[in-house]
Amino acid sequence: MLYIKCPHCGLRSQNEFSYGGDATIKRPELNKEISDQDWDNFVYLRKSPRGKHLELWQHISGCRQWIKVERDTLTHEIFRTFKANEGI
């Protein structure tokens, strides 16, 4: 079980969090033309990297904040965690 450092609450076990996928995906702006291809990429296409991955987790049984976690998908090592509004 992962040990995730919530930037708001501190170290907490994985079972307090829910996973939210790739954190680098940016939602296309509202009311803006977008090609079918670009939209489909946004909705469906995700990389499945071996190694470092910046991902979203929500501290669902804690502060309910969405946070960003930089994790190695192979070793599960967590390098850093960020608040939602913090960049990398």
Next chain:
Amino acid sequence: MTENFRLNKGGLINRNKKISFKFNGKKYFGYEGDTLASALIANGVHLIGRSFKYHRPRGFFGAGVDEPYAIVQMNRNHEVDPNVRATEQELFEGLEAKSVNCWPNVDFDIGAINNFLNKFFPAGFYYKTFMWPKSFWYKVYEPIIRKAAGFGAASIKHDKERYEHKYEYCDLLIAGSGPSGLASAYAAAQNGAKVILAEDKSRFGGSLLTSDVTIGNQTGKEWAEKIISELKSMPNVIVKNRSQVFGYYDHNMLVMSERVSDHLPKTDKYIPKQRLWYIRAKEVVISSGSIERPLVFGNNDTPGVMLSSAAKEYLKIYGVLVGKKPIVFTNNDSGYETAIEFKKNGIDPIVLDTRQDTNSEITKEAKELKINIKFSYVVVTAKGYKKVSSADIAKISEDKKNLTSIENIKCDCICVSGFWTPTIHLASQSGNKTKFNQEIDAFVPSQSKQKETTLGSANGVFTLEETLKTSFEKGSELSKKITNKDNTVTIPTVTEKKSSNHDKFWCVPLPEGKDYKRFLDFQNDVAVSDIHLALREGYRSIEHVKRYTTLGMATDQGKTSNLNGLQLVSDVENKLVPQVGHTTFRPPYTPVSIGAIVGREVGKHSKPTRKSPMHYWHEKNNAVFVDAGVWLRPRYYKQGNENLFEASKREAKNVRKNVGVCDVTTLGKIDIKGPDSAEFLNRVYTNAWLKLPVGKARYGVMLREDGIVMDDGTTTRISENHYHMTTTTAQAANVLSHLEYYLQLVWPELNVNVVSSTEQWAGAAIAGPRSRDVLQKLFPDLDVSNQGLPFMGYMEGNLFGVNAKIFRISFSGELAYEVNVESDNGNFMWEKIMEIGKEFNIQPYGTEALSTLRIEMGHVAGSELDGRTIPYDNSLEGLVSKKKDFIGKRSLSKKAYIESDRQKVVGVVPLDKKTSIPEGSYIVKDAKAKLPNPKLGHVSASCWSVEYDNPFSLAIIKDGKNMIGQKLFALSPLKNKTIPVEIVSSHYVDPKGERVRS
């Protein structure tokens, strides 16, 4: 009369407490402190079970966790416990156990015929034998294998025992209480670290309990006892016996199973049978010791052949002789310790040492004790069927290839020692890659991946002096990093015998003309010949060899067999062992009860149960409840002998005719505040929200980004910047996360806050033509007329002194209101509604009537919004704004979503107006078409229309709009029904929606 193998004195058992127990129905006696294994051996019982594949007789091979043979089925506390190792099961008064893998009984076992048919059970026999003919698998092979296979039978009854989970955090978790565990725990504890010391066995001390050493001026055992009692007295130390750390998971999370009551006749009330510990440790010390390696020779699986360390343990801890004419067969000094122990107890052993004469301290001692030692000698084969009765022994040439002067000597046990294998399972599980140590012919941990340190013989260190020194030092060093304290511990002086080198020889060649089975894996019956065959057939990767031959795959996970298997592969392939590599170690190290994994979360406790504030009123009024997500909701209120169908029909009819009241507390509620709330809702919902006035509610649908409907509900503008959102019961948590996602990550510039208020409000839906009359009497001061409180209107009121929110919304399709009060006042509100509604013939209605009402009105709900449909499919296109953008809008222009024959929700009525259509039925054009019959869609929800008094269903079918009026068929292959139906509008009742506005 069974022969007695118990010594008159010695051992750590309590000879003052005699215990009776039963094995295979026969009564025996043992002592407190015995294991089932030691007590059976004391009674001369060596036939314990039958082997997995050939059903060969099985005895005892070890004395602990590594035991591959002695697996029994226990009856304890009226429960069945399969897969119990007799070597670990402590004896208690009235214990009952029986053999597994034998039928009809252990002495006469029909499966043993496999032993004589073993040509048909070669390596990979699962894969080969049962491939042909294919049709035989289900009918012939599988049932036979099922009956013959497995290590015991699990109970099919609910396990009444109690299992618990515990979470713990510590600075150092130390797995194993041998010399390295005790020393590192002691040093860390002195530095004030929070320490957990776990020992699998009931007694602490590990090898110190049986080895002939002194530490300071004490024996090893005395020193261990002193350290343990000191540790137990320290507040920063948790000391646990009968506790196996079996798994090393991510981020230094380890899991330990504690056998709290397994050693007792029954589990006390409020005490668990087993407890699973989830331990998050800052540092982990693996002091799990090592397991003796077998030597491989002909028929080396015969009962009576066992590890020499086990024989020594039975002697020194239990005062039990494993035999009275022992052969000790060894390739290193360890075997002599056992031989000397026999000798000291008046038994004359013969030692066969594969090495040439050595002059190590212990061989000298053995010679002085006049023990018969034969150097350069081996056991060729054991003889005897149910127990060893003799052995063919031979002199072996210097190159270990030729056997000469083969002779047969009588014996009743053969104690083997093939040197030691460090127990690296936990280190390997932690991600440590391990390395091969040539000196000891075994793998040891290498670079740590997590915060773990392996000490003592688990790390390949076999002298006590070095073990204690490094363990004291490591314990200090690791704890100092955490506590910043540095209380030095003096390392005691040690006396122990110096050992000489072991012999790398481990597998005795076959004499000419003999093809004795020489076993590597004792639990899965994998012999040397099986590995040879697998390699001949082209298997190279050790992972493949393992799976093809099943080497190391049984419940003991190859604790005694892995290394010899690797040695053999490396010998045949002419590779070095590290080139062959070892298979991956995975948790659990030992079998774990499913009950322990599940813990207390069984039955009703598998999820929380939520009850509305009116729950006890429902209970008192004969409600029959149904699970709705985590909530319990009344399904119907039973009157007299009514069944579900009759009661729900009565309740629904009363709503259409008079007035009903339904507990809607469980609906998800989200409080939304902030100046940008309207803009936010406008982006979340598919319809327009910017112009919703204060005091008005609106129905909304929200999508996922892929265009699929996520949820629906009404949201009310309470004041300028304050909204009250409702969600379906099932989706409440997901919708909140969804909103938080967009507010925190996508549009953080929006000034909006959302919070769940589901539990804050109790809700009652009052529905039916007389609902306004009820409402007026509940709130006599308010104008609740059609003008005063129009459809989708909202107002606040005072319900006999209690603040209430009143929404004119309807799920039933009737004139209806929802009244919310703070949860604590829920029951008060409900009782008032029932009291006041009496004169209007009010009746409570449950979820079944609620469903009936919404289905015949054609209101879509969870069964239509099933995660596969878009707004159009549910006839909700009127709610999809063409002007503004919203979550998921772009997806709605996908080609598949705009095709003209897209599926659509419709109504379905059986032509006979009698036959109810099972939910999930297919709608097809031709009932007799060739299979697979092309399906147009499926029936999503069915009810008995109370308006028309006939069955009515909703279905989602292809090109649904154009199907209305057509005569089709509903097929339910599960219920074996074919029902001619007519497709009608989904709005079966009040299609213009006049009632809700009346």
